[in-house]
Amino acid sequence: MPHAARSRRVSFVAVICRVAVTAAIGIALTPQLTMAQAGRVSYSAGGTHQCSGQRVCVVSGSFFKDCIDAIESLRARDCCPSSRSGTSGGFTLNYCIAGN
Numbered sequence: 001m002p003h004a005a006r007s008r009r010v011s012f013v014a015v016i017c018r019v020a021v022t023a024a025i026g027i028a029l030t031p032q033l034t035m036a037q038a039g040r041v042s043y044s045a046g047g048t049h050q051c052s053g054q055r056v057c058v059v060s061g062s063f064f065k066d067c068i069d070a071i072e073s074l075r076a077r078d079c080c081p082s083s084r085s086g087t088s089g090g091f092t093l094n095y096c097i098a099g100n
Helices: 003-029 033-037 067-076
Strands: 042-050 056-062 090-099
Touching: 003 042, 042 067, 056 067, 056 090
Parallel strands: none
Antiparallel strands: 042 056, 042 090
């Protein structure tokens, strides 16, 4: 076998191996969130908004696509009273649970 043909063959095998390893690593590192995005899993979550003084209010919801979606949605649901400083001074996610 000529050297150039063997070199191309070795390069092709190296590329195939690299693709296979990259795919395996990608599958191993893919979080469960990908399944949620596919509609197989939904999440329920709840969190707390810090209102003025020592006051807090609780928000919760279901059918989020992942915990990041839950955080963004629940943070936007500011439940602090509109009187005085009616905006949340902070948000804490208390739980995020996967379900079917």
